Amino acid sequence: MSEKSCPSREKISTRIFKNKTTAQIFMLAVALVVIIIAMCIATDRFYQINNLFNILKQISILGIAALGAAMVIISGGIDLTLGTIISLSGCTAAALMNNGSSIGVAVLAGMVVAILCGLLNGALVVLSKAEPFIITLGMMSVYKGITLMVTGGANLKIAPGFTFGRAKLFDTVPLPGIILVVMFLLLYFMLKYTRFGRRIYAIGSNSEAAYLSGIKINRNKIYIYTLNAFILGIGAMVLLSRLGSGNSIMGDSIMLEAIAGAVIGGVVMSGGRGSVWGVFLGVLLIGIISNSLNLLRVPSFIQYVTIGVIIVGAVFISNIGGSKKR
Amino acid sequence: MNKKLAPLIHIENCSKSFSGTTVLDNVSFDLYPGEVHCLVGENGAGKSTFIKILSGAYTPDCGEIYVMGEHIKHFEPDVMRKKGIQTIYQSQFLMLDLTVAENIYMGDYVTSSAGLMDYRKQTEKAKELLDSMELEIDPSAALGDLNISDRHSVQIARALAQDAKVLILDEPTASCGKTEKKMILSIVRRIAKRGIGIIYISHHLDEVFEVADRVTVLRDGKKVSTYLGSEITERKLIKDMVGRETEMFYKREKIEKGNEVLEIRDFHKEGFLNKTSFKMRRGEILGFTGKVGAGRTELANLIFGAVKKDGGELFIGDKKVEIHSPNQAIKNGVCLITEDRQRTGLFLDHGVGWNFISAYINKFKGAFINQQKGDKELNQYIDRINISTKGATQEIKYLSGGNQQKVVLAKWLHTDADFIIFDEPTKGIDIGAKEDVYKLMIDLARKGKFIIMISSDIPELMAMSDRVIIMKDRCIVADIDHEEISEENILLYSIGGQENE
Structure with missing residues (x-):
């Protein structure tokens, strides 16, 4: 029997590009180029080398957090404790330094606390079989409370030598920016070329098929949340050393922007799709836009509106580009 | 009236x-x-x-x-x-x-x-x-x-x-x-x-x-x-x-069967499957039929470890094999090609090559996967079972049902399993693709694999099976040899009420 061909099923965007994600990344890159050209015309302060490195510095912590967020979302989960883990981890290190511990011990403790939080998140998600949204929403409050206990509500001064977050290589390239780029590369390789990376995509794409293909879902979920927390711990240390002191809400606001960066970069909230390149461009877009608006002296409340519009717009475009059900 | x-x-x-x-x-x-x-x-x-x-x-x-x-x-x-x-x-x-x-x-x-x-x-x-x-x-x-x-x-x-x-x-x-x-x-x-x-x-x-x-x-x-x-x-x-x-029946070539190689002993799970036992030989294609819910897919899931059994033993060769998860099943050379390929077999977000190695991830040596090698191996299957695709990077959702099914088959065959369970392997695919699947099954049987084919399609069962087991109400009700397989017989056991109550 002859099979009717239906070429209309494939969208034009996916005929040109390998898939939808690539198409969205391309659009994102176009948007970035347009904004950059516009800013170069609008103000001569934008394209100065100092400003460009400034942008890199500004997005470094957001970028690190967005990597973790993207990884969890690709696996079909979500981690709302993202910001509070940064706060708790940072404050743990700050509190120890404040009490006279050495930098090494304090950083180690901060990282261990972050990892324990991730382990707990993963274990609870797996054991409860509940939506990670609810579990991490609850844990967000738990970690916030613990952070407040650690700090006692005070601003904690850190050791004077703990300044790598403000350091610059060759007096120009900010160290946090380099850390960000290195982590992007590592995550890129992990997601693309390792068995673990492949499992993350498989679980997010179709967890039942993944299970039947021999992937241990529960174990890998715990790994994913723990690795995410490890990444956040690094972010917390960078943030702490840049701020120069720890307070209990130091990382809280990063959560939404990190998830936004991932989504703008083409990571699909239902899991299974997304790429590190996209996340990088998504975070860069957020960074360049807020930098531009600052340079143009646009009031901060307009900046919030702009970022929001971009998030909604990005999701809008990616969904319109998608094939509709018959 | x-x-x-x-x-x-x-x-x-x-x-x-x-x-x-x-x-x-x-x-x-x-x-x-x-x-x-x-x-x-x-x-x-x-x-x-x-x-x-x-x-x-x-x-x-x-x-x-x-x-x-x-x-x-x-x-x-x-x-x-x-x-x-x-x-x-x-x-x-x-x-x-x-x-x-x-x-x-x-x-x-x-x-x-x-x-x-x-x-x-x-x-x-x-x-x-x-x-x-x-x-x-x-x-x-x-x-x-x-x-x-x-x-x-x-x-x-x-x-x-x-x-x-x-x-x-x-x-x-x-x-x-x-x-x-x-x-x-x-x-x-x-x-x-x-x-x-x-x-x-x-x-x-x-x-x-x-x-x-x-x-x-x-x-x-x-x-x-x-x-x-x-x-x-x-x-x-x-x-x-x-x-x-x-004339509509597919005519298969006969294959000499080997030794007895597999035994399922008293597999059961409360409310799911009553105690079930059977044996198989090398090179055998064993048909399983019965109505949906009669226990055939349930049995397959228990064998594959996708659902935990209450009890039962599986012997392959002379060795007792313990399977508590699909992961262990694959390690022991067992695979289950599920009926609902879109829901349980494929990753629709991803490409043909990506899907092809999805059950093979654990078999790569070291921490890394090798997609290029996978894509090369996929090409052999593309030729062998006539998968029509633009190549390994094409997204699988754009393939026809028959070609999707062939990719699923290729994915599982690539794990090099000996014991292969096909659950409704030709459901919803066209006649040409069906024949390719049949040829592949015969080819596997010739290589000494042992195959269970669960099917509701009676002509298919008659054409392909060396033996047919019929299930009803979570039990095996009949085990018919090739000579006695007829459409009337199968229907009589699987839906007829009077004869076997």
């Missing part, structure tokens, strides 16, 4: 085809008030297309349809429902958390004069309705607390509340035990007495005998016969359901 009355439904020469395949061919049909008209036929005979036309989901290509004398030209689910045709699909339950009364009046709420919900009145009305159906169901109980037959009764009550003139029941007893079955059948009879016409679809011939005023047999989209309830016999119905030209 009263033939003096005007028919509720009158269908003349109705046909429907999809992309060149005729699924309903010149079918005529009548339904009178108070009649229970059973519709029987094998899978793919056209029953569900027929129902979908009557419920307004499909528009027929040609033919005239009259509902209560009115010529229907516009087919919409809403139109048909307003005409009083209510369809109750198998295992489609209402809101289990809501009460019986709320379910009955869902979307058609009983309100007070102020337009607010009047729960008391609603419960009273529901009670009246249930009483009139001679049902002892508490209208304020949560639907989830009722047993299966009562839930079905509630669905029927809901249809009556919406003023149904015609009730279409699609396998209402599919997930029922014996007593529940009896309950449903007696309700069906009672409802018919009210003058409602009932179209009753069932695979269970014993039910048909009990409840039918008339029976219509469909086969390959055509109406074969219509009998009065008093004139039917099991043999007659099965003969009409089967009656296929034998």
Whole structure:
């Protein structure tokens, strides 16, 4: 029997590009180029080398957090404790330094606390079989409370030598920016070329098929949340050393922007799709836009509106580009 | 049934085809008030297309349809429902958390004069309705607390509340035990007495005998016969359901079978599968059949470790093999190619090559995967089983069903399993692709693999199997050798009621 061909099923965007994600990344890159050209015309302060490195510095912590967020979302989960883990981890290190511990011990403790939080998140998600949204929403409050206990509500001064977050290589390239780029590369390789990376995509794409293909879902979920927390711990240390002191809400606001960066970069909230390149461009877009608006002296409340519009717009475009059900 | 009355439904020469395949061919049909008209036929005979036309989901290509004398030209689910045709699909339950009364009046709420919900009145009305159906169901109980037959009764009550003139029941007893079955059948009879016409679809011939005023047999989209309830016999119905030209069968080459290599001993799980044992030889293709829910897919899931068993032993070679998860199954050379490939076999977000290595991830040495190597190996399968694709990076969702299925097969064969379970391997794929799958299975058998093929497609079972095991009510009821495999035999064991009770 002859099979009717239906070429209309494939969208034009996916005929040109390998898939939808690539198409969205391309659009994102176009948007970035347009904004950059516009800013170069609008103000001569934008394209100065100092400003460009400034942008890199500004997005470094957001970028690190967005990597973790993207990884969890690709696996079909979500981690709302993202910001509070940064706060708790940072404050743990700050509190120890404040009490006279050495930098090494304090950083180690901060990282261990972050990892324990991730382990707990993963274990609870797996054991409860509940939506990670609810579990991490609850844990967000738990970690916030613990952070407040650690700090006692005070601003904690850190050791004077703990300044790598403000350091610059060759007096120009900010160290946090380099850390960000290195982590992007590592995550890129992990997601693309390792068995673990492949499992993350498989679980997010179709967890039942993944299970039947021999992937241990529960174990890998715990790994994913723990690795995410490890990444956040690094972010917390960078943030702490840049701020120069720890307070209990130091990382809280990063959560939404990190998830936004991932989504703008083409990571699909239902899991299974997304790429590190996209996340990088998504975070860069957020960074360049807020930098531009600052340079143009646009009031901060307009900046919030702009970022929001971009998030909604990005999701809008990616969904319109998608094939509709018959 | 009263033939003096005007028919509720009158269908003349109705046909429907999809992309060149005729699924309903010149079918005529009548339904009178108070009649229970059973519709029987094998899978793919056209029953569900027929129902979908009557419920307004499909528009027929040609033919005239009259509902209560009115010529229907516009087919919409809403139109048909307003005409009083209510369809109750198998295992489609209402809101289990809501009460019986709320379910009955869902979307058609009983309100007070102020337009607010009047729960008391609603419960009273529901009670009246249930009483009139001679049902002892508490209208304020949560639907989830009722047993299966009562839930079905509630669905029927809901249809009556919406003023149904015609009730279409699609396998209402599919997930029922014996007593529940009896309950449903007696309700069906009672409802018919009210003058409602009932179209009753069932695979269970014993039910048909009990409840039918008339029976219509469909086969390959055509109406074969219509009998009065008093004139039917099991043999007659099965003969009409089967009656296929034998040229359609695939002719396979014979393969010498090897030693006994596999034994399943007392596999069981409460409420899922009763104790099941069988043996297999190398190079054997063992067919498994029976109705959906009879235990065949359940058995496959227990073997593969996808569902945890309560007990049972598996021996491959002389070795006892412990499988508690698909991961362990794959390590031990067992694979299960599931029936619902889109839901349980494929990663639709990803490419053909990506999907191809998805069951092979654990077999890569070290921490890394090697997609390039996978893509190269995929090319061999593309040639071997004729997968038509633009290449490894093409997204799998753009392949046809047959090609998707071939990618799933390639994915599993690549794990180099010895014991391969195919669950409905040719479901929903075209004839050309079917032949490729058959050839592949024979090829595997020749290499000494041992294969279970679960199938509802009887010609396929007859053509491919060295042996057929038939399951019913979670047990093996028959184990037939190749010589004795016939369509009548298989149907007799899997749906016939009398012989083996």
